[in-house]
Amino acid sequence: MGTRETDERTGGTGRRALLGAAVLGAGGAALGLSGTAHAAGARHGHGHGGLDDLPVPTIIGHRGASGYRPEHTLAAYRLALDMGADIIEAGDLVPTRDGHLVCRHEPEIGGTTDVAEHPEFADRRRTKVLDGISVTGWFTEDFTLAELKTLRATERIPANRPHNTLYDGRWEIPTFEEVLRWQHEESRRRRKQVWIYPELKHPSYFRGLGLGLEERVARALRRHGRDRRNSPVILQSFEPTCIQRLNRLVRNPLVVLLWTADSRPWDFVETGDPRTVADLITPEGLREIASYAQGIGPTLDLVIPRDTAGRLTEPTTLVRDAHRAGLILHPYTMRNENPFLPADFRRGTDPDAYGDVFGAYRTYFATGIDGVFTDHPDTGLLAREEFVNR
Numbered sequence: 001m002g003t004r005e006t007d008e009r010t011g012g013t014g015r016r017a018l019l020g021a022a023v024l025g026a027g028g029a030a031l032g033l034s035g036t037a038h039a040a041g042a043r044h045g046h047g048h049g050g051l052d053d054l055p056v057p058t059i060i061g062h063r064g065a066s067g068y069r070p071e072h073t074l075a076a077y078r079l080a081l082d083m084g085a086d087i088i089e090a091g092d093l094v095p096t097r098d099g100h101l102v103c104r105h106e107p108e109i110g111g112t113t114d115v116a117e118h119p120e121f122a123d124r125r126r127t128k129v130l131d132g133i134s135v136t137g138w139f140t141e142d143f144t145l146a147e148l149k150t151l152r153a154t155e156r157i158p159a160n161r162p163h164n165t166l167y168d169g170r171w172e173i174p175t176f177e178e179v180l181r182w183q184h185e186e187s188r189r190r191r192k193q194v195w196i197y198p199e200l201k202h203p204s205y206f207r208g209l210g211l212g213l214e215e216r217v218a219r220a221l222r223r224h225g226r227d228r229r230n231s232p233v234i235l236q237s238f239e240p241t242c243i244q245r246l247n248r249l250v251r252n253p254l255v256v257l258l259w260t261a262d263s264r265p266w267d268f269v270e271t272g273d274p275r276t277v278a279d280l281i282t283p284e285g286l287r288e289i290a291s292y293a294q295g296i297g298p299t300l301d302l303v304i305p306r307d308t309a310g311r312l313t314e315p316t317t318l319v320r321d322a323h324r325a326g327l328i329l330h331p332y333t334m335r336n337e338n339p340f341l342p343a344d345f346r347r348g349t350d351p352d353a354y355g356d357v358f359g360a361y362r363t364y365f366a367t368g369i370d371g372v373f374t375d376h377p378d379t380g381l382l383a384r385e386e387f388v389n390r
Helices: 012-031 038-044 049-053 074-083 119-124 162-167 176-190 203-208 213-223 240-249 266-271 283-290 318-324 357-365 377-389
Strands: 058-061 092-095 101-103 126-130 133-137 235-237 254-258 295-298 371-374
Touching: 058 074, 058 377, 074 176, 074 377, 092 213, 101 176, 101 213, 176 213, 203 213, 203 240, 203 266, 213 240, 235 240, 240 254, 240 266, 283 318, 357 377, 371 377
Parallel strands: 058 371, 235 254, 254 295
Antiparallel strands: 092 101, 126 133
């Protein structure tokens, strides 16, 4: 999930859909039904093949099980699968200098690798303007793949997850090709289809450098036979024009990510499009998104805003409006630690301590969202079980 989230009640209809999904999960195999989310898929009307096979609400391992392992490592992805996550966000995709796609939260890798400990790369540190923001560090586009493979992943937020630093230096940066091979192997080994949810990061920025992401992603998917409508690969980006371009290149399910209501997608800034996210989440804006995408990935604050004290207020109409447009909603990001929860669900002041995350899940699930990104898939799965069975 994107840069924009790093700092980070009525539920009758949604609950009925969840209960219907649970019934299908219990008896669907005997009846020949496609999966636990069949009823919800029909309600949303997206009709896009494999998406209907996913449980609702879908639990998406955010960069893997990043609450327990350094994010975007094969270890984090594997642990999320072991915990039972329905989908793994395997890949925030950024390019290397020689055109390979690798999985990092951002092109700047000073905060997620041990690059600063490599004196041979000291001269690569520089300041760049990334989507209008000045960023200093080391950038993937200044390294070959062979050079990046000499680095090792580290915990991105050690102040909140000091236990994760135990694993610093153990795993290398995976490529998108490696992830696709891993997906195939894990699906074979576990005898069930593994889903992944890559994000294309800063596509306008990289296109300006001659390192267009969309075509590289499409070629990789075609090589592995995963560029089809029912392929277990959902693609996402914060830039609507990136998703529109992908819509012409592949038939995969596509999702437009959305930051705060007053923000503008960077491709809109570059092209002079005056619209903000607030314009995109109107009924008219959602219908337009539905013409080229199957879903949206809003920040949770677009589903239920917070007041000035950080407490949840009343849900917006976004879930209802998106469903009416035929779109699924996979908002982001649930985390167990206090600083990332709404103020009404925090317990104490320890930044590493867990708050009332189950209460937060119940509140968000009650809005009828179709899934959620979470750093702690095991917690999300237990919260879903309790919500469906309550």
